[in-house]
Structures are given as structure tokens and as C-alpha cells.
Amino acid sequence: MKRIFVATALFASVSAFAQQRDSVPTRPNGGIPNIAGLGGFGARGGGAPTAAPKPFKEVITEKAISKKGLFTVHKVEDKYYFEIKDSLLGREILAVTRFVKVPSGAGYGGEIANQQTLTFEKGPSNTIFLRVVTLVSTADSTNDIYKAVTNSNINSIAQSFPIAAFSKDSTGSVIDVTDFFKGDNLPVSINANVKRRYSLSALASDRSFIQKISTYPINTEIKTVKTFSAQAGGGFGAAPSPFPSASLPAASQSGAVTIELNTSLLLLPKSPMAHRVADKRVGYFTDDFVKYSDEQQQVENKEFAIRWRLEPKEGDYDKWLKGELVEPKKPIIYYIDPATPKQWRKYLILGINDWQKAFEKAGFKNAIMGKEWPENDTTMSLEDARYSVVRYFASDIENAYGPNVHDPRSGEILESHIGWYHNVMKLVHDWYMIQTAAVDPRARSMKFSDELMGDLIRFVSSHEVGHTLGLRHNMGSSSKTPVEKLRDKAWVEANGHTASIMDYARFNYVAQPEDNISKEGLYPRIGDYDLWAIKWGYGFIPGATDEDQKKASSKMIIDAYKANPRTWFGTYESGNPADPRAQSEDLSDNAVKASEYGIKNLQRILPKLPEWTYEEADLQENIAEIYTQLLGQFRRYMGHVTKNIGGITETFKSVDEKGDVYEVVPKAYQKEAVSFLNKQLFQTPKWLIAKDIWNKFNNPITLDPLANAQESTLASLLSTDRLNRMQICLERYGADKAYNAMELLNDVQSDLFSELTSKKPIDEYRRLLQKSYVEKLASIINPKTEGPSIIIAAARGGFGIAPVDLKRSDVPAIVRAQLVSLRSKVVAAAPTTTDTMSKIHLLDLEQAIKNALDPK
Template structure:
């Protein structure tokens, strides 16, 4: 026993003596016996990569492609080729399946980022996210370093190299095997939901134990990762209305406390030879991309803005020569859109025709068979609807009345790589309402609760063409409809030859101007003159243009020539003060077009009951159609109103004649106010069809009429419009002015005051509204601001309060005189009340 203790004591002493750095001595507070304190544990050394065959053994199931994928056990290992290091890859994540009720649908885009693989310092591979904000053309100049110093790309992943793949001679590394499972079966933002989406959907913590990689497939230029991800949801707060709020609460989350999504992430290699950029031109309506450019030869940074479009190129030099000589050729790679197999069969042909209709436009650019629609092939395991190699029109089982046409493009050049058009089922309901309300007076086929398949199919074809136009890079051309004179909208021969607008990219909808006696049957939008010109601008191939500058010069000459024809003009969708650029309007004169439109509404309204009836059903359908009709009337008022204080903005360059900005002529502005006085402020009692109102609502329409009038008056007397009128009349007294506007409105709204006629409830409401609006305009509150041309303007420091005060003073005098002679009891009360309101508004606070 003693011998064993002695040996153990020796062993302990030996261990302490040979590891003297593993401990240190420390005295207690009294300076007595030292206390032994162990040193912090050293980290484990980084694991060294193993031999390739030890990691990718005989059990591995391998796929070759952009990224070689090996399934070993339950893990997917990525083999990154050395040639892929530093190459830019666009990662596009889409929903494959979504919880119901959130307003999101399988096939829609979730996230899009460019990434690249990079070698780390110690047997590791980094993944960076690449953002294009600033660039330099001078890669071999010192300024390149300054650009790099100001644009560091974030590291979104760091992965140990598990094994190196060696070249045949065993000297060079040709591939790096890494485990990226944690990038896809976890909640990495690049391949998952953004924080904003999570907030909107009330999503909280990621549930790792209920999330996994479903499959990975790899192809020559892309790798497709299908994942399932589960998230906890935010508990619903106690409410007296516990019904789920669609688009805010996910019903599955309310039931289970969690929601599960399926995602598809496409890793798509960006083109190794970038497409030549085409400089953006404001005179042609293309979507654009941009970044700041720093060059050693420039005195300031420049913004490089370039159009977003597909790459169309000849197959070979022989075809290029044919194209140059004016012969149509087929492109090396045509634009193909697949139709979702979930689309009802009876609509597929119409959607395909809407795509194929663009072939004629591409022929203007020299291409034949450049674009086509195709039906999705059945049972092809190498194709997926979310695969970024394929453009697809996705059909959503949703009650949303809409469709949309996005695209995914190379941020370096604007080259469109693919598109997934979104098509919601209830777009058909919207199309039915539009067509019935706008053309029911002239087209007997529109006078039904349910349209026949041929009519609905043609409506679907029109929407298909419009959305495909967006995916070709085309923006809305809201000025196209202005190129058609109003009377030509009633000309059946002109309509047959040209249609009612020069662009299907306008929001022109259907020909509501044509009257029953005109015999016009061409009522649909179609691909028009502007669309063909825009495709020619975006997709012509200039073999002899060696640089983007050369190409820009050629395009500028083409554009100047095209602008001699107003039907080829582009009108932006973002201009707030040019009355030529509006949604849902027709013709070159909103007053004339709207007058014709109202005539048709008066014909349609009495028939709504008959056209919507169905035995055993309530009046919801009638209510919806009536609301659509009054909504159409409101649009007409808005179209007219935009002329007041309007300023034409025509895209111009230095080498074009004429001014960019021109004031809408006073005669047109005066015509607009006269129209509003006649059609709206003189009570439109024709809207108050009691045979309809008595079946859909308890009131008689008093407040409904006031609401429409209030909206238009508010718009007419808004601060930004009044400021524009001050600006445009300051240099030319002949221009329409704030004082003239208020006087013209006052004359129409208070016509009974001059004639001493009784004032009914509708006009009493309107007159109170007008006095309130002028009192607000007279306000000297410091918070009374408006915006114009990017400036925030304090209205109290303009002439607007002065003019409004003068108008109210004049009106007060007139009202006092009218009240003195009024014989109708309510009219007298009303006039005296208005006088009191004006006097109260004028009292200093």
C-alpha cells in the first residue's frame, strides 16, 4: 500500500513538473497559500482535408454540372471546380409551395442575389454576395483600387474544404469539396425569406428540426436546390374579430403555430461573355439598370444607365450578313415562354397566342421565329417550373384580380435571363367587369353575367400579350392612347386598321368612346405601331457597331426619325402633371372622350339588373357592376382634371427642335373645368337609378354623389396643382391661373345664387365642400405644404391664401344678397350658414 502511494505521488509531481505552463499561482487576499488557476483551453487545430476518395467514396451518388453534387449518406456535398472560383452566379429563390391565405403563391420570386465562390486563407471556401453599385472601366488603373476599397462584398458563408480534387498529374487542385447543407437547410437570407417578408407574414424563429433539403439537381449552367423550411409564427393578439386577415395572418400558423414553405433556389451562372449594354433612352420605354461609374479620365462620377432586354444574336457570320442586308433570320437562341400545366386547358391556347403575337414586332427588328409560347412537357424530370433556365407563365389559384410580368436580368449588362409571369385566376372577373362596363353599349356579347369562352379567351390573349411585353423589357406607355384623335375612335375603318391605341403597353383597355351607331367592332388593345418600333429599338442587331457609343449614335438617329410620328412616342407612367400620360384613358381630348363614355354609361346603367340576374342569387353581382360603373365615371373625372394645371413634358435631346416643357393651353384647361361643372358639379342624377339602388344599399345616393364631387374638388384645389398654376401664369397672363380656376368653379357651383333658384341637398353639400376647400387654401398654418418638381413649398408664402381670401370675400357678398331674397326655407338656412362659415374662417386665431 505504501509503495503504491509513493508511485502515485511521483506521477503527480511529474505531470506538474512537465506542464509548468498549464498552471499559475495566485495568492489569496491574506497573502497565504497560493491557489492553482488552470489556463484557458487551447482551441482544437483546424481539421485538415482528407483524401478525395475518403470523402467521395463508392457510396456517393454523383451528378455532374455547374456544381458537381455528391450525395453521401444523408448529406449533399458540393464540389466547386477551380474554374468556378470568382465566377458570378445569380441565386434566384422562388416559392415552390406556400401556406394558403398569405397572398403569396408557388412560383413567385422570393429573393435574388449574385454570389461568387472565393478561396479562403486556410483550407476553406468563402461565399460572397455581390452588389453592383459602383464600377470602373479602368481595370488596369489605380482608380480600380479606390472602387474596390468602397465596395466590399459581404461574406455570407465560410465552408471548410473537406477534400481536394487533383489534376491527373496530382499537382494542381481542380476542385474543392465542401458541405453547404447549412446554407440551404438553415435560414440564410440569401436563399430564404427577407426580414421584411417575415414581418409581413408574421413569421418568427426558424425551426431547424422541421426543415431539410428535399432534392438537389445540377445541370451544365445551373444547380437547383429544393428545400422545405418551417417557421414559428407570431401569436395572434386577442381581438373581437378573430377571423384571419388574408395577406397578414397565415391561417395555418393560427392553427398550428408554425408554417411550412417549400423553396427552390436556382444557382445560375451569369454569361461568361457579357452582352453588350444598350444605353437607356428616355424617349423609348424600357426598364433599365444603372450604377455609378468612376473613370480616371472623368471629372466626376457618371451614372451608366442601360436598357433591360434579351440577348438576340445571329447563329453565324453568314446569318449576320443576311440580317445586315435586310433578310429575316432566326436568332441563335429564341425567347421561349412555357405555359404552366396548372393553367386550365381551355385558356392555354389563348395565352400562347398572346405570346406568339409578338413575333410580328420582332420581324421589324429583323428576326423571325424569335419568340414563341410552348406547353410545358409532361414527365420530363430534367425540367422544373422554378428552374431559372426556363421562362414560365405561372397560374395561381388566387382571388386576386391581376397579372404581372417581371424578369430576371444580369445586373452587369441588363440581359434578361428568364421570366416568371404571374397569372391570378380572378383576372377573368376583372376583365369581365371592364369589358361589360366599357363596351356593353356596343357589343351584345358583353351583356352577360358570364362571357362565352371565345370572348373571355380573347380578353385573356390581350392580357397575355401585355404581360409578355413587360418581360421583354417594355414599360407602360401611358401616352400611346393620346396619339389617336377622339373621332378616329368612332371610325370603324381606322379602328380595324390601327386599333384604338398605338401600344398594348398602355392602360387603354377597351374602346369606350365608340357609339352604337358607329359599327365599330375592333374594341380590343393589340400590339401596335409603338410596340413594333420599341422592339426594333431594343432588339436590332448592329453588326458594324463596335462599341456601345457607336450603337448609341445609330439608335439616336433612329429615334429622332421615329419621333416625327406621334404614334411612336413614349409617355412615361410616372409623370404627375402631363395629361397626355394617364391610365385607363383614350384619345387626344379627355373631355370629348369622357363625354362619349358617359353617353355609353347612361345606356348601360338601366340594363345592369338584367345583365347580372340569376335565379336564387342575391344582388352582390349587381352591386359589383354598379360600383364598376361609378368607378368608370370617376376615372373620366380624373382624366379631365389632370388637364388643369397641366404641363406637357416631351422627351427632347439637344439635337431635337422644340421645348421639353409646354403649358397646357388655357382654352383646354377652361374646357376641362367647364366639363366638370356640367358633368359632375351639376348633379349627375342619372347615376341615382332607384331601381338599382333600392336593391343594393339602404341610402339613396346623396353621400355617394358627394364623395365623387369631394374627390374631384380636393384634386382640383390641391396645393401642388395650385402651385403649378401660379408658376405657369406668372410669365404669361394668357395662361390659366389660380384666380380663373376658382372663379370658374364658383360660377358653376353657385349658379343658383345668380338665378335665385332653390338649392337641393346635392348642391348644398357641394357648396359646403367648396367653401371648406377655399377656407383650407386660405389657411396660414405653417404646416400647409405642397410639393412641386422636388421642392417642398410652404403655401402660406404664396399668393394662394390671398386669392382664396379674395374669392371668399366676393362669395360672401353674393351669398348675403341671395339669402335676403331666398324664399325656400332650407335654401335660406343654407346660404346664411355659408356666410357664417366664411366669416368664421376669416376671423384671426
């Protein structure tokens, strides 16, 4: 009988709405946990033999309270026993540990604390071993290489349990699990990295206990309370949001931290779901394993998409293949946390249900739905691994995230607990006000109507649900919308301003007041890409083998893009960081024009801020916050345009498609981008200098808001990374196509120092910029550190990221020539400059350039 050896490690897909959040490690270390203080439950098998099992009735007495499920659970006074059927031995079980209740400053109930894949097996001397599955290699047992794979891979034995008794019918074993779940055992406790962030140390066994154990047909749920010793000043430290960074008050006040946990032991399917071979042209989270076979001349990395198991009901498979809409055997259901304020529940549900039209493209009706949690049903638990839930957190974090828990062998999503932070409403409020208040009167206040806020919650809900369906961010989607279509009322209201809800393309900031565009043309929505991506992930793809499926999938992707370019997927998160099409918060195929329209709207909004932010008794906090948001939006526009300078596009293609994967952004457009920066930013944008507003919240001795925006963009523009990249592109693509570093510096310098010829006074902002320009060029020819000083992106295809030594680059020579030229112009202009401040500035600049060219 042919057997396939498959051993895999757990991978947790977690994506954020406002930002990507860290999760538990994607590959558990599989180490043997610290089992001190477990009442004799040390690792067995090599030591003294265990006591012989007792008769069943002597262990599971008449006092026992027994419940049948995945494991039959027996509670005998203060002890808990698992009765494990022999048929479950060797079966893979997913252990998902979540926080239920946590102390202040330590995260939120519902978040994942740990994930492991486990198996139980018979050990020697009447024991049951618990192994942690960590291997990622496969081989067909009919191949000779199968022996090499099995010889090179073994899963750690994390725990050994003496068999207390055999089942009444001798088809299973009874083990005492009390001390195991009460103790601090890694497979079913807090992940080691998380404990380090908390500064948690020894478990206090006298203050740790099992609250209850419930068991169901495919899962067993263990709720525990664990108390750890903790050092004052502990916490998540510098861990990124949404992990809090403050110390834990409990640790400071008592030297201990008590946490309530729930561990779900979820039986993985005996027959894993069929793989959907991944393709980087469709944005799904993926998992993988390494496959070995005798016929190979190199090993294969099998990468597959993470998705729910959606199959037609019995008898409907042929209808589904014919294109008829059918219902799935098991629909995808998300429940709304009963802690959610009632007025927002319907909008969260609408955001979930919006995906139904996408699943219809894949051939399924009633495939996905949101429901309110049945609060009167005491048989259901929010921590139960069988249920997917939108968990509502009372938090000031402006965020939401959409993770999933999946079968590491196949990518089958088993459940999801979306994290929804209460203060995400502030995030969407500020975005919507700054991006649309010029065209939507509803956005002109500090508190939106429930209807408007509900609409914004709905779109965030759809985005996060998309992640839990397996979809990654599609940051490039918005680049497939022509900029002028964003002002075309009929078109944008029919199609949306971006082709994907999975993009970070919040609201249509290009629309102008005279366009009269309604909310349908302002909000994000599930678009053409999303419909296509769900069809690809959940629809039928023919192929008897992975290779056949891969070929059929590739043809489908090519045909889909030819029929509708809005099905394109692009991202900077795992792709080329220099591709300007894949940016967050941007819109359209033309960043210059889109940003020009966006600036016009900001110029309309700024004078109205005192009126629109007014709330009685407000201590200028509203106007400070919203002006900061407005300036942040302006800075985004500068960043969107800057990304095109030295930009390299990356369009994944199979060998069956024409054209190059890597192309340089057209030279003319790069020069247009530099002209935009010169005009909109480096020529002092006086409209942003709102001193009447600044005087309400900005102390003059603090950082100047506008100067900081100018400085950061100039630093990005003159980065050695960009200048090197431009020179590399010059060599590859030629001077007619590639905009090179010398041309960039000439264009920036001629405008930035235009006062040298115009003889106009140099204002304070221009003086600061000119000084900064010289300082940045000086740092390139006189670097503070020796050796390689820059990292550039090399061609993908095996070469990866390569360090480049500036001493071996043309950039320092180009920069030196620019400074020599600039010095001569400064020297010539200084004597004829009549403005006193401008004259002494130029004299100072001349000396700075001289020092840079001839450092002593």
C-alpha cells in the same frame, strides 16, 4: 493584360397589369446572415484553422450518388456535397429563390422569395468563401482611379466552407453544403423583408430539410422545406396586393409556418451581353452602374436597357445586318403552367406569339413562342431557372404581373415567371362589360363565352409578356390617337385604339352603337409603339462605343417619331405626374370629348343593368358590383379631364431637337375642361341617381355614391398643389398661355353658385358641394399645420421636388379674395330666396365664410 473591374447589384424588374406590385428589394443589403445553429459552420478565416482536407474517396465514398452539372453534386447518405471546379471560382452566379408551396394566406408557389448575386472563392486555411456581390462601381484597371474604386468596394463574405476534399484530378474542391441549405442563410433563403412581413422568427432545424438537389450544365437547383416559428397575427400586414393582408392560419394554429422553396444557382455568362445604352424616350426597364476613369471631370452613370440576348445564328449575322429575317441562336420560349385550365392555355400562347411580328421588325423570325409544359418530361421542373413559365395561381386577386430575372452586369434577361391570378378574369369581365356593352352584345352578361373571355386573356397575356421583354408601361401612348378616329370603323379596326399594348387603355369606350365597330376596333393589341420599341431594343444599332451607340440611337428615335408620332413614349411612373397625356385608363388626344362619348355609353348601359346582371338566386351582388364599376368608370372620366387643369406636358428631347421639353396645357383647353366638370358633374348628373337600383344594395345611411364622386373631384380640383402649380405657370408662361388659379376659382364659383342669380332651388347635392367648396377654401387660408404645407413639382434637371410654404404663396390671398366676393353674393341672395331649405343653407354658408375670413 487589361482588366475591367465590374461589380454590380441585382435589380429585379417587376410590373403589374392591374397595378404595380412590390418585389424583393432591388439592392440586396449584403449583410452577413444569422448563422446560428449551423452545426459549426460559422464564418471562418479569423479563428482556429480548419481540419486538413481528406482524400477524395474518404469523403465521396462508394455509397455516393453523383450527378454532374454546374456543380457536381454528391449525395452521401444524408449529406450533400458540391464539387466546385477551380474554373468556377470568381464567376458570378445568380441565386434565385422561389416559393414552391406555401401555407394559406402567404402568397403563391412560383413567386420570388429572394435574389442575390454570389461568387465562390478560395479562402485561407483550406476554405471556400461565398461572397454576396453588392457593389455598383466600375473602372478600367489601366486607370489610376481603379485603385480607389477597388479600395472603396468589397463584397461581404456571407459564408465560409471548409474544404472537405479536393477533386480526383485536383481541379476542384469538395465542400459540405448540407447545413448551409438546411439552415436559414439569407443568400439562399427568404428575403429578410419578406420574413418580417410573415412575422417569421427562428428556423426549426428539426423540421427543415433538403428535399433534393438537381444539377444541370449551367444551373443547380436546390429544393428545401423550411419551418419557422411564427407569431399569431403575422402576415403581410399592409403590404400592397398581390401580397395577402390576412394573418397566416398556420401561425395562429400551430405557432409555426412551413414553406417549400427552390433555389436556382444560375451561372452568369462569362462574357456579359453588350449593353444597349438606355434612352428615356423608349420605355425599357433599366439597370445601371457608376463608371470612373482618369479622364473624367465628373462620374458617369451608365444606364442600360434590360432585354433578352437575341443574336443571329452562326453565319447569319451579315444577312441580319442587310435586313433579312434570320432565326436567333436561342429563341425566347414561355411555357404554360400545367395547372392552367385547358380552355385558357391556347389564348395565353396566342398572347405570347403575338409578339413575333414585333421581333420581325428587329430582324428575327421565330424569335418568341409559347408552348404547353411537357407534363410527361420528368427532367423538367417549373422552378428550374432555365425555363420561363406563365405560372397560374388559384387566387381571388384580380391581377397579373410580368417580372424578369436578369444579369445585373449587362441587363440580359435570363428567365421570367409571369404571375397569373385566376381572378384576373373578373377584372377583364367588368372592364369589358362597362366599357363596351353599349356596342357589343357579347358583353351583356355576367358570364362571357369562352371565346370572348379567351380574347381578353390573350390581350392581358401580351401585356405581361411585354413587361418580361423589358418594356415598361407606356401610359402616354393612347394620347396619340385622335378622338374621332376611335369612331372611324375602318381606321380603328386597322390601327387599334392605342398605339401600345403596354398602355392602360383597356377597351374602346368612345365607340358609339351607330359606328358598328367590331372587336378589332375594341380590343387592345400590339401597336406601332410596341413594334418600334422592340426594333430599338433588339435590332441593330451601330456604334463601336457606348457614346457612338448613344448618338446613333438618338437619331433613330428622332427619325422614328418624325415618321410616325405613334412611336412616342410617355409615363407618369417615373416622369412628370402633371402631364395629362400620360394617364391610365384614358383614351385619345382629347379627354373632354372622349369622356363625353364614354358618358353617353354609360347612360345607355345603366338602365339595362337589372337585365344584364340577372342570375337566378343572386342576392343583388351582381348589380351592386356592376353599378359600382359603372360609377367608377364615370369617376375615371372626371379624373382624366381634371388632370388637364394646371397640366404641364413633358416631352423628352435631345439638344438636336427643336422645341421645349416642358409646356403648359393650352389655356383654352383648360377652361373647356372646367366647363366639362361643371356640366357633367357639379350640375347634378341626375341620370346617375338610380334609386331603383340603389335600393337593391345601397343602404341610405351609407355613403351616397354620387355625392362621394362629386366631393373627390372637387377636392382634387381645389388642391393647393394644383393652385400653386397654376400660379407658377402664370409666371413662367404668361397670362395669355397659362390658366391661373384666380381664373379657375372664378369659373368654378360662378357655375357652382349659379342659383344665387337664377333664384332656383338649390338641391341637396349642390348644397353639399357649395359647403365643401367653402370648407376647402377655408382650409387653405386657415391651415391646421404650420410650416410648408404643399409639395409641388419643380423643373427636372437637378432641382427635384421642392416644398413650398403657403405663407409665401399668392394662393391664400387669391382664396381670401374669392371668399370675400362670394360672401357678398350670398348675403345679397339670401333675402330674396323663397325656397326654405335653400334660404337656411345660404345663411349657414354666410356664417361659414365669415368664420373662415375672421377665425377666432
